Amino acid sequence: MLGPAGLSAYLEENSAGALRIDGEVLGWRSAGRGWVDMEASPEEIEAVAREVFADLDVAAFDADENGRVDQLFVLHSARSPMDRPSPSDLLLDGRADLTIVSQVSGFGTVSEALPVGMIVHELGHWSLNQPDMYGNYTQGRYGSGIWTVMGLGGWGPHNQVPADEIFARPTHFHASAKEAAGWMEMARVTDDGAHQLAPIELGGGALRLLGPGVDLVLEVRGPTGFSAELPGHGLLIWREYWPDAMIGRRRIELVQADGRDDLANGTPMGERPLPPNDENFGDAGDPFPGAEGVRRYEDAEVGVILEDIHHVGEDVAFTVRWLDG
Numbered sequence: 001m002l003g004p005a006g007l008s009a010y011l012e013e014n015s016a017g018a019l020r021i022d023g024e025v026l027g028w029r030s031a032g033r034g035w036v037d038m039e040a041s042p043e044e045i046e047a048v049a050r051e052v053f054a055d056l057d058v059a060a061f062d063a064d065e066n067g068r069v070d071q072l073f074v075l076h077s078a079r080s081p082m083d084r085p086s087p088s089d090l091l092l093d094g095r096a097d098l099t100i101v102s103q104v105s106g107f108g109t110v111s112e113a114l115p116v117g118m119i120v121h122e123l124g125h126w127s128l129n130q131p132d133m134y135g136n137y138t139q140g141r142y143g144s145g146i147w148t149v150m151g152l153g154g155w156g157p158h159n160q161v162p163a164d165e166i167f168a169r170p171t172h173f174h175a176s177a178k179e180a181a182g183w184m185e186m187a188r189v190t191d192d193g194a195h196q197l198a199p200i201e202l203g204g205g206a207l208r209l210l211g212p213g214v215d216l217v218l219e220v221r222g223p224t225g226f227s228a229e230l231p232g233h234g235l236l237i238w239r240e241y242w243p244d245a246m247i248g249r250r251r252i253e254l255v256q257a258d259g260r261d262d263l264a265n266g267t268p269m270g271e272r273p274l275p276p277n278d279e280n281f282g283d284a285g286d287p288f289p290g291a292e293g294v295r296r297y298e299d300a301e302v303g304v305i306l307e308d309i310h311h312v313g314e315d316v317a318f319t320v321r322w323l324d325g
């Protein structure tokens with residue numbers, strides 16, 4: 001299990017070294033209540049946060065110089081009575097641009113581990129404008145599963161994560177979230193040609209193939225770091241629909257190389273399918289070439305064929321061939 005360095009290690013690996021957490025440790029503040037059976041109320045959190053602000057150098061945390069702290073994460077040690085403690089946003093009398101409140105002592109009633117995965121999943125929503133990608137999971141449809149932290153990857157890298165380790169080992173963000181964060185540049189591919197991508201955990205980058213209305217985004221997951229425990233490794237192909245004009249967010253789907261669409265054929269449980277369980281949250285056949293050895297992918301809507309997809313060590317090489325318009 002990851003130690004206290006989990007959050008900084010996660011962000012450093014996801015950003016290929018571009019983002020390092022640098023901090024200042026302030027003294028403890030107490031709301032004077034125990035954590036065992038008490039959900040921290042907004043009033044209690046406000047009271048503690050107000051104390052923190054009393055001696056906080058706001059300018060040191062105000063990159064856009066608007067007189068407010070840019071992002072404030074309040075991590076409290078109260079126990080939530082629910083399995084899904086919603087991070088609430090408090091305005092704190094307008095002294096922070098964005099506040100996310102979450103508990104550190106486990107995920108609702110379930111675990112006692114530090115919920116790093118929850119913090120970075122919420123960061124994905126609020127700071128990177130990324131959608132939830134876990135599908136209609138109470139009905140056995142798991143969206144992009146564990147292949148992104150915006151999906152079920154927030155819980156961990158597979159379906160057998162022990163209950164007390166939920167949220168402790170989140171998987172990577174999908175590539176376009178990293179591009180949105182400014183953590184990496186994504187090259188555009190418009191011509192036929194051969195490519196080779198290194199694992200994204202090692203700074204391998206990603207490619208975008210522009211289509212009419214939907215793009216392909218390609219990245220490689222290797223067996224290292226926060227991806228070590230994924231069920232498989234190789235080339236991930238994401239289909240990204242152009243942003244909805246109203247919402248401004250893309251709809252993003254993972255192409256499952258094995259073509260079985262296991263991610264959309266789980267068991268309707270009527271409740272959150274928290275691990276450990278026997279549901280398919282993603283498997284070794286999802287990446288290319290993957291467990292099924294799938295070397296070719298044709299996407300008629302984008303108008304492109306990927307051929308000769310194969311490993312070169314932990315890298316993946318392939319050829320792009322555009323279909324004639």
Ligand SMILES: [Zn+2]
Pocket residue numbers: 121125131132
């Ligand atoms: Zn979410």
